[in-house]
Amino acid sequence: MAKNYQEVIAAHPLQVIPAFGDFAKAARKSIRNDYQRTFGLGELVAKRREELNFSQMQLSEETGVSQADISRFERGLGNPTVITLQKILAALHLQITLQSDEHPSKRRAT
Numbered sequence: 001m002a003k004n005y006q007e008v009i010a011a012h013p014l015q016v017i018p019a020f021g022d023f024a025k026a027a028r029k030s031i032r033n034d035y036q037r038t039f040g041l042g043e044l045v046a047k048r049r050e051e052l053n054f055s056q057m058q059l060s061e062e063t064g065v066s067q068a069d070i071s072r073f074e075r076g077l078g079n080p081t082v083i084t085l086q087k088i089l090a091a092l093h094l095q096i097t098l099q100s101d102e103h104p105s106k107r108r109a110t
Contacts, residue, residue: 041085046074048092063087 003011009024049059056074060067065084072078073088080088089095 040076042074042076042078045070045088045092045094048094049074052092054092059088059091062091 009028049056054062056067056070059065059070063070063084065080065087069078069080069084070088073080085096
């Protein structure tokens, strides 16, 4: 049976070296925090769903996305397609806006 990421990391031989274990733990925490700041859509979706008093099952019925997929997405474990994300966001009256973080003066002339 295939192991998930957490099982592989926990069983890795370097985990028994205290300095490596501390480093790995700090690295995972930093990466998780960066991910949530950058891609924390699942948490935002869960918060909005709760604001609207929707259960995951109700959102599932509204969107046609399985409750299990919604749960995984909200916990940051899923990777929904753009179509799936559009269905969820539409049901929650949300939209994604993309903007450049590049300062206009640094853009290349075309």
